[in-house]
Amino acid sequence: MTYFQPSETKCKCGCGQDILPALRDALDDLREMVGFPLEVASGFRCPKRNALVGGARDSMHLRGLACDLVWPVSVSDRHALAREALASFSGVGFYETFIHVDLRHLVKKRLSLWVN
Template structure:
C-alpha cells in the first residue's frame, strides 16, 4: 500500500521527500521545489533530502531555531557524495541562502 505522501510533485521528487518525519505533514513553497529540481538535474539526482518541512515539535527536537524556515516550507537540508561540488552548484542557483556544514556533512538551503 502506498505511503500517504507517495505522490510525485516534480520530475525528481515526491511529497514524502519533504515531509516531517514525525507527523508526515508537508509544506513546500513552489520556489523551493523549483530550485531543488534545478539542483537535482544539474547533479544528476545525486542528492538526498535529509530535512524538509518540520513541524514545531520536530523542529524543537532537532534543535532548530524557533522561527526556522523549515517550518514554513522555505528550507531543506541535503546530503550528497560530493558536498563541495553540490554546494558550488547550489550557490549559483536562486536560493536566498546556502550553507555547507562539512562537520555534519549536509547543505542547508533556503528560498
C-alpha cells in the same frame, strides 16, 4: 523534471505538511544541474518537529522554504553541489553531514551564508 517527492520532503513527524512549490522547483533544478541523486536529510518542519531536532526558532524549514541535503560521498560531487547551491539559493549553510539550502529572499530576508 520532478525528482523530489513529497514522501522525501514532508515533515517527518507525520503531520503531513510539506515544502512550498517554489522550493520543490528549485530543488529539482538543483538536482538537474548536478546530475546525480540528492538525499533529503530534512525538508518541512512543523514547530514540534523543529524543536525536536533543535532547529532555529525562525528556521526557514518552518516556512517550507528550506531543505537539508546529505553530502554526496564523492569530493567532486560535493564541490558541484556546493557550487550549484550557492548559485541558486539565498541561504546556504555548510554542516558536517549535510548542506542546508533555502529561499529566504522570498520572505524578504537578506542573503545568508554560514558554516556550522
